[in-house]
Amino acid sequence: MADRLRMRSSVRNALVWRVLHDAIADLTAALGRDQLDVLDVGGGTGGIAVPLAELGHRVTVVDTSPDSLAALERRAADAGVTALVSGVQGDAANLPDLLQSADPRHGEAAEVGFDLVVCHSVLEIVDDPAPVLVGVAHSLRPGGLASIVTANAVAAALHRAIAGRFDEALHVLRDPLGRYGQSDPTPRRFALSDVRSLVEAAGLTVVATHGARVFADVVPTGSLDGDPQAAASLVELELEAADVPALRDIASALHLIARR
Numbered sequence: 001m002a003d004r005l006r007m008r009s010s011v012r013n014a015l016v017w018r019v020l021h022d023a024i025a026d027l028t029a030a031l032g033r034d035q036l037d038v039l040d041v042g043g044g045t046g047g048i049a050v051p052l053a054e055l056g057h058r059v060t061v062v063d064t065s066p067d068s069l070a071a072l073e074r075r076a077a078d079a080g081v082t083a084l085v086s087g088v089q090g091d092a093a094n095l096p097d098l099l100q101s102a103d104p105r106h107g108e109a110a111e112v113g114f115d116l117v118v119c120h121s122v123l124e125i126v127d128d129p130a131p132v133l134v135g136v137a138h139s140l141r142p143g144g145l146a147s148i149v150t151a152n153a154v155a156a157a158l159h160r161a162i163a164g165r166f167d168e169a170l171h172v173l174r175d176p177l178g179r180y181g182q183s184d185p186t187p188r189r190f191a192l193s194d195v196r197s198l199v200e201a202a203g204l205t206v207v208a209t210h211g212a213r214v215f216a217d218v219v220p221t222g223s224l225d226g227d228p229q230a231a232a233s234l235v236e237l238e239l240e241a242a243d244v245p246a247l248r249d250i251a252s253a254l255h256l257i258a259r260r
């Protein structure tokens with residue numbers, strides 16, 4: 001069971017990690033240093049922050065949930081990277097204030113700035129995504145990169161229709177910024193053009209767009225069971241599909257890289 005979950009999770013996260021690794025390679029080459037300052041907005045329990053710290057980067061996680069931040073601390077300790085990971089509790093809508101007061105350099109007129117800001121699976125659940133993105137842009141050093149992952153409304157419509165919930169599919173298409181029904185766990189989703197506009201309105205330049213999980217969320221349950229080669233093939237397929245515009249546009253999640 002644990003192996004099955006691990007296999008599914010590695011397939012689901014493969015594209016996001018490839019894009020992050022590419023962004024990190026781009027930044028370290030441009031900056032001429034191996035260690036980046038990373039901000040993970042809504043970073044939760046550290047699923048991204050801790051592996052980034054294990055690569056040697058300094059990571060600050062901002063999250064509203066004290067429980068998640070406690071889990072982050074434990075995860076960082078287990079991985080031996082406590083010195084590289086810090087958690088700040090607060091609302092991502094107030095990033096500049098939160099980071100200013102959390103920064104030990106505060107009071108010395110030093111500017112808080114990050115090379116890479118990660119904001120994954122957060123814009124769909126915050127009260128208002130616009131101020132979060134303004135804070136993301138403000139937190140980046142000039143030339144820094146933002147990695148933004150959001151739920152794709154088009155994919156949700158497809159998935160609801162495949163599940164036979166045609167009324168819900170229609171609802172998502174007509175109103176991606178609202179829930180399709182009471183059972184919808186996601187307050188809002190975005191079409192690619194909408195999230196791109198929001199990112200650009202915050203003052204960032206979108207430099208790449210990818211689709212994450214084109215197939216992984218629709219392949220039959222059990223199709224990976226006990227077959228590591230099938231998982232490897234699906235990862236390869238996902239990585240290839242991510243940059244094919246017609247497939248990117250129906251992926252479960254949209255992954256944008258934007259530069260300040």
Ligand SMILES: C[S@@+](CC[C@H](N)C(=O)[O-])C[C@H]1O[C@@H](n2cnc3c(N)ncnc32)[C@H](O)[C@@H]1O
Nearest residue numbers: 042043044047063064065068091092120121126
């Ligand atoms: C779906 S999880 C995503 C976690 C992580 N970014 C990832 O991709 O695995 C959303 C996270 O955002 C946090 N969150 C929700 N609203 C927030 C807000 N207004 N400000 C900061 N964090 C928030 C939640 O506590 C949760 O940890």
